Amino acid sequence: MSRRGWVNFFQVSSLLMALVAVGLLSAIATMHFAIHGREVQVPTLNGMTVAEARSQTAGLGLNLDVDNRYYSGDVAAGHILSQSPAPGTVVRREWRVRVAESLGPQKVEVPDTVGLDERVAALRLRRVGLDLGVTARLPWAGAAEGTVLAQDPPPHAQGIARPTINLLVAAGGAETADAWVMPDLTGLTLASAQAALTKVGIKAAPPAMVEVPVAPVGAGDALPQLPVKPGTVTAQQPAAGTRVEQTAVVKLTVAK
Numbered sequence: 117m118s119r120r121g122w123v124n125f126f127q128v129s130s131l132l133m134a135l136v137a138v139g140l141l142s143a144i145a146t147m148h149f150a151i152h153g154r155e156v157q158v159p160t161l162n163g164m165t166v167a168e169a170r171s172q173t174a175g176l177g178l179n180l181d182v183d184n185r186y187y188s189g190d191v192a193a194g195h196i197l198s199q200s201p202a203p204g205t206v207v208r209r210e211w212r213v214r215v216a217e218s219l220g221p222q223k224v225e226v227p228d229t230v231g232l233d234e235r236v237a238a239l240r241l242r243r244v245g246l247d248l249g250v251t252a253r254l255p256w257a258g259a260a261e262g263t264v265l266a267q268d269p270p271p272h273a274q275g276i277a278r279p280t281i282n283l284l285v286a287a288g289g290a291e292t293a294d295a296w297v298m299p300d301l302t303g304l305t306l307a308s309a310q311a312a313l314t315k316v317g318i319k320a321a322p323p324a325m326v327e328v329p330v331a332p333v334g335a336g337d338a339l340p341q342l343p344v345k346p347g348t349v350t351a352q353q354p355a356a357g358t359r360v361e362q363t364a365v366v367k368l369t370v371a372k
Contacts, residue, residue, distance in 0.1 A: 158213060160203040161196045166217055169196055177209035184216040186277055193220030219279060226281065228271035229264045234285045237264045241281050249280035250359045252295040253287035254316060261288045268297050268357035282357045298366075300356035301349050306370050309349045313366055320366045326350070328371040344371045 156176045161169040166182060173180045191197050197216040201207060224244045229237035238248045256265060266284040269276045284297040296316055301309040306323055313320050328344045344350060351369035354360055 154209045155206050156209055158199075158201050158203055158205045158207060158211075161199045161213070161215055162203075163191070164196050165194050166196065166215070169215060173213055178207070179210060179212045181212050181214045182217050183214045185219050185279065186216055187220070187222045187275075187279070188218040189221045191218035191220075193218055222274065222276060224279075226269055226271055226273045226276065229267050229281070229283065230271070232264050234262050234264055234283060237267075237283060245279060247280045249278075249282040249357070250295075250297060251283045251285055252297045252359060253285050254296060255288070256286040259286040261286055266297060266299060268299060270300065282359075296360045296362065298352075298354050298356055298358050298360045301352050301366075301368065302356075304349050305345075306347050306349060306368065309352075309368055317362055318360060318364060318366055320368060323349075323368045323370040325370050325372050346371055 156178065158178070159172055159176065161172070164172070166180075170180045186197055188197055195218050197218045199213060199215045201211075201213065224246065226246070227240050227244060229240060232240065234251065241248055254265065256263075259265060263286045264283050265286055268282045282297045296318060299312065301312065304312070310320050328350065348371045349368050350371050353367040354364065360366070
């Protein structure tokens with residue numbers, strides 16, 4: 117090939133390589149835009165009304181789910197208490213943002229359903245705006261099948277977190293217990309708490325004994341706080357109201 121032919125060959129080759137490079141860069145830019153153009157930052161929703169939060173997330177191409185409702189003395193009813201993912205998190209469009217809505221301060225009194233048939237108990241709860249949570253069943257010879265044996269939170273409880281009541285219901289004699297509703301054992305003596313657990317076949321781990329500071333004397337119009345008696349349960353795990361399998365081991369914290 118002549119010198120001029122070689123020059124033309126290299127010129128054409130260089131032009132083709134340049135065109136290929138431009139094409140690759142264009143493809144990379146297009147992919148980057150396609151991927152990152154569909155990403156958005158999760159906005160701060162806490163404190164907004166549910167309607168405001170839904171409008172803002174919809175404008176960003178996100179979906180809003182209200183999956184929990186809690187009582188709150190600090191956040192007005194109908195406003196957002198918490199959210200997931202956290203504000204500022206980068207997610208793809210159409211991502212689901214889950215929030216908890218405030219119900220405001222607790223305004224209903226927890227009714228007493230112990231001794232009622234479970235269907236009557238559920239109706240009584242709904243009438244005051246409460247939901248039926250976990251229903252666990254336990255064979256119990258001393259009560260008719262379907263009778264509520266215990267509930268959590270207990271009757272007339274104040275300061276409950278959720279509008280949900282869990283029930284322990286008497287099962288038929290031939291049935292085996294599928295689970296148990298964990299009662300509130302705090303404030304009981306260690307012996308009483310262990311006896312309550314043994315009664316339904318739940319095991320307790322060796323208790324954790326802790327020092328409890330002496331409560332300060334009340335000032336002004338405040339009532340003095342009673343000291344915690346040694347041997348009193350101060351904490352428990354699992355928490356009161358949760359579903360407990362028969363194989364669970366309960367951990368108790370007890371004052372020395």
